[in-house]
Amino acid sequence: MAGGRLRTGLRGRRRECEALDRLLEDVRAGQSRVLVVRGEAGVGKSALLAHLRARASGCRIARAAGVESEMELAFAGLHQLCAPMLDHLERLPAPQREALGTAFGLTAGPAPDRFLVGLAVLGLISEVAEREPLLCEIDDAQWLDRASAQVLAFVARRLLAESAAMVFAVRSGSGGHEHPDHPELAGLPELAVGGLTDRDANALLDQAIRGRLDERVRDRIVAEARGNPLALLELPRELTPAELAGGFGLPAALPAALPLAGRIEQSFLRRLGSLPPDTQRLLLVAAAEPVGDAALLRRAADRLRIAPDAATPAVGEGLVEFGVHVRFRHPLVRSAVYRAATPDERRAAHRALAEATDSETDLDRRAWHRAQAAVGPDDEVAEELLRTAGRAQARGGVAATAAFLERAAALTADAALQGARALAAAQAKLEAGAPDAARTLAATAGLAPLDELRRALLQRLRAQIAFALGNGGEAPPLLLDAAARLVPLDVGLARQTCLEALAAGIFTGRLGDGRDARTIARTATTASQPPGATDLLLDGLATRVTEGYAASVPILRSALAAFRDDDLPADAQRWLWLACRVAADLWDHETWDELSRRGVRLARDAGALDVLPTAAQYRAGAHVHAGEYDAASVLMEEAAAITHATGTASLADPSGMLPAYRGHEAEALVLIEAARREATARGQGMALSLNECAHAVLCNGLGRYGDALAAAERACAQAELSLYGLALVELVEAAVRCDAGRLAASALERLCARTGASGSDWALGIEARSRGLATTGPSAEVHYREAIERLSRGRLVPHLARAHLVYGEWLRRENRRSEAREQLRTAHGMLDRIGAEAFAERARRELAATGERVRRQTVDSYDELTSQELQIARLAGRGRTNPQIGAELFLSPRTVEWHLHNVFAKLGITSRRALAKALPDRGRLVAASRSAPSG
Structure with missing residues (x-):
C-alpha cells in the first residue's frame, strides 16, 4: 500500500478506512455504532461513504442526503432514509405507526410530536436490523431539514443493542465546527477527515494531470489545496498546458483570499461556462429540483424547450449523472450552478418545475416552486402557501x-x-427553535397596521x-404588559x-411589579364558571407575590388538589411542572x-420531548428527596440526552444536584460551576438557587x-419563588456549625414562617430538626425526637437520616455515648444504603x-446495576413487556432485552419472576428507621 493507498483507490485514508471497517465488524457482531464523519467540502467524505458501502457485504443499506434547497421541507431527509424500510411499518405499535405515517403524509391525523416519530424510526431500524445488519448513511447532514436532523440525532443516541450503524457525513465550517443550524449531532462519536499529506497530494496530482507539471506550479497547487482531494483535482483544470508547464501560477481570477470551498466552486463555474446554453439551463433546473427526479426534470425541460441531448456535454465533463435519479458530482457543483444564475433564470426554472410537478400528489413542492418563481406580491400563491403550511x-x-x-x-x-401572516410565521419560527428568525419576523x-x-x-411573542x-x-x-392589553380582548x-x-x-427570579399580576388575575377572572386548576394556580401565585407565602398557601393547596384530579383538562x-414546583x-x-409521575407519563405517552425533559427533572427531584438516587439518575440522564438531541437549553440545569446529594465532590463541583456560569449568563435565578x-x-x-454557609447565603439571595425554603434549611445548619448565632436565628425565623404556614409533616419535621440545631441545652432533644417522628411518616429518607445524624451528634456532645451510637448507626445505615456518601x-x-x-x-449484587439497568429491572419486575418498557424509556425493545440480559447475569437470576425479590425495597429503610431506638 505504497503512499497509503488502499484497494478501494482512496489515497492517504488508511486510518479513516480502518475505522469504518471496524464499525462494520461491530455491526455484524450485533453492536450498534454511530459515527459522524466531519470535514471540509471536497475533503473526501462522500468517497469514504462509498468505501463503506463497498465493504458492507451482507448488510442492508439505507441512504439519505441533505439538500440545501430542501431544508424547509419537514421530514424530507427522514423520508429518504426510511422509505425502503416502510414494509416493516405494520410491525410497530399503533401510536408509532400512526405518527410516522402522518409525518410522511401517508395517513391523515393530528400533528405527531417529532420524537414520537423518532421512537417509531428507532423501532423501524430495530425491526430491520433484527433480520440483517443495517447501515444507515446520511450524507450532507448539515443540509438536513431540522425535523429530520432532530429525529435522527435522537435515534442515534438511543441505539445500543441493534445490529445497526448510523453514519453521518457533515461539512465543517471554516473553524472546523458543526453546521451552526444543526447542533444536534454535537457530542456523537466523530471521525475527523483532514487534508492529505504532501506526499499523497503530489501522488494524486500525478494521477490527475497527464503531461509535464512545473515544480513551482505543483508546489503552489499543493499549498493552495491544503490536502483537499477535490481541490487537487479541480484547481489544475483552470490552468492551460502552458501554465502548468511554465510556472505562471494560478490565474488571477482565483483570488487567494477566497475560501477553499469558494475557489472550488469558482473552478466548477468556469467549466460550466464552457457548456452550451441549453446544457446550462438544464443543470439549473436540476439544481433547483432537490429530489433528483429524472422524470420530473424531463417534463420541466420540455416546458423550457431544452433539447433532449442537452445533458450529454455535462455528463462528458463529469459534472452530473443522469439515470433514474439525477446526481451532481458534488454539492458544490449544484450550488455553483444555482448561484451563477440570474434571478430571472432561477424564477423560470422554478416556474417550469411547478408546472411539471403533480398538483395532486406533491402539493407542497409545487407550492414551494411557485413561491420561488413569483416576481412580486402574489395573493394566489400566498394562499396556496398557507394551505401548504397547514399540511406541514x-x-x-x-x-x-x-x-x-x-x-x-x-x-x-x-x-x-401581511403583518398578521408575519406574526404567525414569527410564532412558528419560535416554536421551531429559531428565536433569532422569530425576532426578525x-x-x-x-x-404593519395590526389590530x-x-x-x-405581538407583545406577548x-x-x-x-x-x-x-x-x-x-x-x-x-408578559405582564401583554396580559394587561389582552384583558378586554381575550380573558382566557x-x-x-x-x-x-x-x-x-x-x-428568572425577577418578576417586576408583582401587583400587576394580582390586578390582572382579578380583572381577568371569569364569573361564568368555577375556577379550574390553572385559575387557582394563577391566583395562588399572584397572592404569593403580593401578600406573601402564608397568604398564598390555602389557594395553592386548592390548586394542587385540582391538579391531582383524574379529569385534569388537557x-x-x-x-404540571409548575404545580410540582409549588408542591415542593x-x-x-x-x-x-404524584404530579411528577403523571407529568412524565403524559409526556411519554404523547411523545412530547419538548416537555419531557422538564417533567423528568421534577420527577428526579421527587426521587432525590426520597433517597431514590438511582431512579433520579436515569431520569436526569434521559432529560440531558433529550435536550442534547433537540438542541434546546434546559431552563434550570439540575445536573449538579444528584452528585451533591450523593457527596461526589469532584463531579458535583465541576457541574455546579458550569451550571452557575450558564445560569448567570442567561439570567436564570431559579437555576442559580438550585445549584x-x-x-x-x-x-x-x-x-x-x-x-x-456561603453557598446557602447565595441561594437565599435569589427570589423567594425559587428554592428558598430548602436553602434556608442548609443555612441554619451551616450557620450553627460556624457559630454564627445571629444569622442562624434569622434564618430559622424565616424558615419557620414557611414551615408553620405549610403544616405538613415534612415542613414541621424540618423545622423541628433545625430548631434542635439552633437550641442549646436539654430542650434540643424534644425537637430532635419530634423531627424523627414527623419525617418517619413519609418517603423522605435523606431528611430522616439527617435528623438521626444531628441527634446522634448532639447526644455524643452530651456524653450520652450509648444513645448516640444507636442514632448514628441508624443514620449511617440509611445514608450508606441510599448512597449519600458524604453524610454517611x-x-x-x-x-x-x-x-x-x-x-x-x-x-x-444489585448495587452493580447501572441506573438504567435498575429502572428497566424495576419496570420488568412490575410486569411490563419489553415494547412497553422501550416506549416508556425511548429505547428499542431489543435494547431493553439486552439490558435485562445483563441484569439477570449480575443478579444471578434467570427469569423476570425473580426480579421483585432480587431488587431492593427502599420502603424498608423508612420502616426500619421507625423501629430504631430514639434514645
Whole structure:
C-alpha cells in the first residue's frame, strides 16, 4: 500500500478506512455504532461513504442526503432514509405507526410530536436490523431539514443493542465546527477527515494531470489545496498546458483570499461556462429540483424547450449523472450552478418545475416552486402557501410551517394581512427553535397596521422570544404588559399570559411589579364558571407575590388538589411542572411525587420531548428527596440526552444536584460551576438557587460548614419563588456549625414562617430538626425526637437520616455515648444504603468518636446495576413487556432485552419472576428507621 493507498483507490485514508471497517465488524457482531464523519467540502467524505458501502457485504443499506434547497421541507431527509424500510411499518405499535405515517403524509391525523416519530424510526431500524445488519448513511447532514436532523440525532443516541450503524457525513465550517443550524449531532462519536499529506497530494496530482507539471506550479497547487482531494483535482483544470508547464501560477481570477470551498466552486463555474446554453439551463433546473427526479426534470425541460441531448456535454465533463435519479458530482457543483444564475433564470426554472410537478400528489413542492418563481406580491400563491403550511403543521413539521408562512407573508400585498401572516410565521419560527428568525419576523409584523388583539399577541411573542434568547429578566414585565392589553380582548388568553409571566419570574427570579399580576388575575377572572386548576394556580401565585407565602398557601393547596384530579383538562396538563414546583415549595412531597409521575407519563405517552425533559427533572427531584438516587439518575440522564438531541437549553440545569446529594465532590463541583456560569449568563435565578443549594448540601455533608454557609447565603439571595425554603434549611445548619448565632436565628425565623404556614409533616419535621440545631441545652432533644417522628411518616429518607445524624451528634456532645451510637448507626445505615456518601462518612466519623468501629456494608449484587439497568429491572419486575418498557424509556425493545440480559447475569437470576425479590425495597429503610431506638 505504497503512499497509503488502499484497494478501494482512496489515497492517504488508511486510518479513516480502518475505522469504518471496524464499525462494520461491530455491526455484524450485533453492536450498534454511530459515527459522524466531519470535514471540509471536497475533503473526501462522500468517497469514504462509498468505501463503506463497498465493504458492507451482507448488510442492508439505507441512504439519505441533505439538500440545501430542501431544508424547509419537514421530514424530507427522514423520508429518504426510511422509505425502503416502510414494509416493516405494520410491525410497530399503533401510536408509532400512526405518527410516522402522518409525518410522511401517508395517513391523515393530528400533528405527531417529532420524537414520537423518532421512537417509531428507532423501532423501524430495530425491526430491520433484527433480520440483517443495517447501515444507515446520511450524507450532507448539515443540509438536513431540522425535523429530520432532530429525529435522527435522537435515534442515534438511543441505539445500543441493534445490529445497526448510523453514519453521518457533515461539512465543517471554516473553524472546523458543526453546521451552526444543526447542533444536534454535537457530542456523537466523530471521525475527523483532514487534508492529505504532501506526499499523497503530489501522488494524486500525478494521477490527475497527464503531461509535464512545473515544480513551482505543483508546489503552489499543493499549498493552495491544503490536502483537499477535490481541490487537487479541480484547481489544475483552470490552468492551460502552458501554465502548468511554465510556472505562471494560478490565474488571477482565483483570488487567494477566497475560501477553499469558494475557489472550488469558482473552478466548477468556469467549466460550466464552457457548456452550451441549453446544457446550462438544464443543470439549473436540476439544481433547483432537490429530489433528483429524472422524470420530473424531463417534463420541466420540455416546458423550457431544452433539447433532449442537452445533458450529454455535462455528463462528458463529469459534472452530473443522469439515470433514474439525477446526481451532481458534488454539492458544490449544484450550488455553483444555482448561484451563477440570474434571478430571472432561477424564477423560470422554478416556474417550469411547478408546472411539471403533480398538483395532486406533491402539493407542497409545487407550492414551494411557485413561491420561488413569483416576481412580486402574489395573493394566489400566498394562499396556496398557507394551505401548504397547514399540511406541514398537520405532519408535525414546525420548521416547514414557519418557512411557508414566512414566504406567504412576503408574497402578500395587503399590509395588514401581511403583518398578521408575519406574526404567525414569527410564532412558528419560535416554536421551531429559531428565536433569532422569530425576532426578525416580529419586527416586520410590528411595522404593519395590526389590530389590537394582534398588537397584544405581538407583545406577548416578543416577551417569549426574549426568554428564549436568554434575556430572561426582560420577559416577565413584558408578559405582564401583554396580559394587561389582552384583558378586554381575550380573558382566557390574558390569564394564560399572566401565568406565563409568573412562571418566567420563577425561572428568572425577577418578576417586576408583582401587583400587576394580582390586578390582572382579578380583572381577568371569569364569573361564568368555577375556577379550574390553572385559575387557582394563577391566583395562588399572584397572592404569593403580593401578600406573601402564608397568604398564598390555602389557594395553592386548592390548586394542587385540582391538579391531582383524574379529569385534569388537557390545557392544564402543560402546567404540571409548575404545580410540582409549588408542591415542593409547600413541602408536600406526596403531591410532588404524584404530579411528577403523571407529568412524565403524559409526556411519554404523547411523545412530547419538548416537555419531557422538564417533567423528568421534577420527577428526579421527587426521587432525590426520597433517597431514590438511582431512579433520579436515569431520569436526569434521559432529560440531558433529550435536550442534547433537540438542541434546546434546559431552563434550570439540575445536573449538579444528584452528585451533591450523593457527596461526589469532584463531579458535583465541576457541574455546579458550569451550571452557575450558564445560569448567570442567561439570567436564570431559579437555576442559580438550585445549584447554590446543591453546593450547600454537598458542603454540609462534607463538614465544610464555612463553604456551606456561603453557598446557602447565595441561594437565599435569589427570589423567594425559587428554592428558598430548602436553602434556608442548609443555612441554619451551616450557620450553627460556624457559630454564627445571629444569622442562624434569622434564618430559622424565616424558615419557620414557611414551615408553620405549610403544616405538613415534612415542613414541621424540618423545622423541628433545625430548631434542635439552633437550641442549646436539654430542650434540643424534644425537637430532635419530634423531627424523627414527623419525617418517619413519609418517603423522605435523606431528611430522616439527617435528623438521626444531628441527634446522634448532639447526644455524643452530651456524653450520652450509648444513645448516640444507636442514632448514628441508624443514620449511617440509611445514608450508606441510599448512597449519600458524604453524610454517611460524617456519621462514620461521629461513630468512631464514640469508640465504635464501623464496617462498610457489603455491596449487594444489585448495587452493580447501572441506573438504567435498575429502572428497566424495576419496570420488568412490575410486569411490563419489553415494547412497553422501550416506549416508556425511548429505547428499542431489543435494547431493553439486552439490558435485562445483563441484569439477570449480575443478579444471578434467570427469569423476570425473580426480579421483585432480587431488587431492593427502599420502603424498608423508612420502616426500619421507625423501629430504631430514639434514645
